[in-house]
Amino acid sequence: MTAEALAKVVADRPLPVPDAATGPYWEAARGERLVIPRCDDCGHYHFYPRTLCPQCSSPRLKWTQVSGSGTVYSFTIIHRAPSAAFATAVPYVVAAVKLAEGPHLMTNIVGAAPDAVRIGMPVKVVFQKFSGEITLPMFEPVETA
């Protein structure tokens, strides 16, 4: 998605409504930091956020800043928009990114032509502000020499 196309979908894009469980994630994103839960007992990182560690069931979870580096685990080029808000953005890329710390997350790949996106491509997080409250983490390819 180009910056121009992205700008067009700012107005109507369905934005997350942070809640008690996810507030710290969106607050960190607002400050351009990517945080995910890490277990204080076993050290396991996970995402999306849960109340108990999926590895050891401990409730002692702490939002922890991660590197923001990862690779494209899978992707799709969307040709048919899910709603009017995205109609001007097609074709755009929805991807599952595997973070260096292990967990996967869904995102958009920006800063690259959709046809140039490949599985395994190294990417890093960038932040796109959509409102006073919501900044969405997205990913762009890492420049390789």
Next chain:
Amino acid sequence: MANLRAAIAGIGESRVGRVPDRSALQLQTDAAQAALADAGLKISDIDGLLTTPVRVEHWNMPCGIVAHHLGVRAKYLSTVDIAGASGCGMIHQAAMAIGSGQCETVLCVAGQNLLTHSTRASAVKSMAEGGSAHPQFEVPYGPLVPSLYALVAQRHMHEYGTTPEQMAEVAVTLRRHASMNPNAHKRELITINDVLNSKKIASPLHILDCAIVSDGAAAAIVTSAERARDLKKKPVHLLGQGYGCRHSHIGDTELTTTGAVDAGAAAFKSAGLKPADMDFAQIYDCFTITVIVELEDLGFCKKGEGGHFVEGGRIGIGGELPVTTHGGLLSAGHPGLGGGFFHVLEAVRQLRGEAGERQVKDAEVALVHGNGGVISIHCTLILGGAAA
């Protein structure tokens, strides 16, 4: 796991396709009456009722609404919601209610006028925001339901060399099956090139890789094996069942192996059978890639070989393992949560020898598999014409 000694004694479906003259409750009534007639039973013989939620209307308690509408005096009733696996789940949960002595004869019914109710745009929007994508961590990025399965397809292609042509062959085969099903929604034959040249939705999936949207309802009557023996039609027995769920959202998980591994293994174990014993398989087919992944996870072929498995007519009627012989969600019809229930009905028709032009020769044992969410939640049944 104890054999529940339950059997399917009657099946029925409404008209399927575009049925603008029938509401959701009318379609369910049509299906229920057809199932009662098939079994030779009356409403007053029914003492249990299971149904699923619908999307077209707000029903605060679907099982209560449906039971009252049909005039069922239920000793047991419940709304089953395991998404696309609900059709298979209703059969097993009816069997449990009968096995526990709570009731004797359960009507399972599901369906709605999803096509008529939905303008195209609103259907697309509700599919995008209707719960399969995580509201905070996925929906803001603009995924459509097909794009979630597209992530699975792309990864499967990357890991195992699966091709768009192989996925297309699933759509072509199921359409051929639907062409022999008089009640199927889409019956015109298609070719691999038709699929590959159809509109791109979310790469690598084309519109003909995706399930259709239909009006329609399906019903089945489950009772004890003893009672079923005395009814009008040859009973079809529940021989085994299993469930599995390995993730809730597709964005945070491995993409090419699913909870169908657990559901299938449990079902085969409880039936004391193995994949090679199945005469055909009614595999859930919301997208072409779903069939390929499930054939692997259920043990019909090794992981990664699903693309090859569906080639060369192997999953067609007359092939090594006929798959989804009524035409499935890709062609026969998909009215939402009840869509996978038609797979059960077709298994019953085949096992009775009533499938007409599309009859699988000597069909005695079948697997039926339902999948919900984005290959998230699974229920597998093993059905047979003879009691275990």
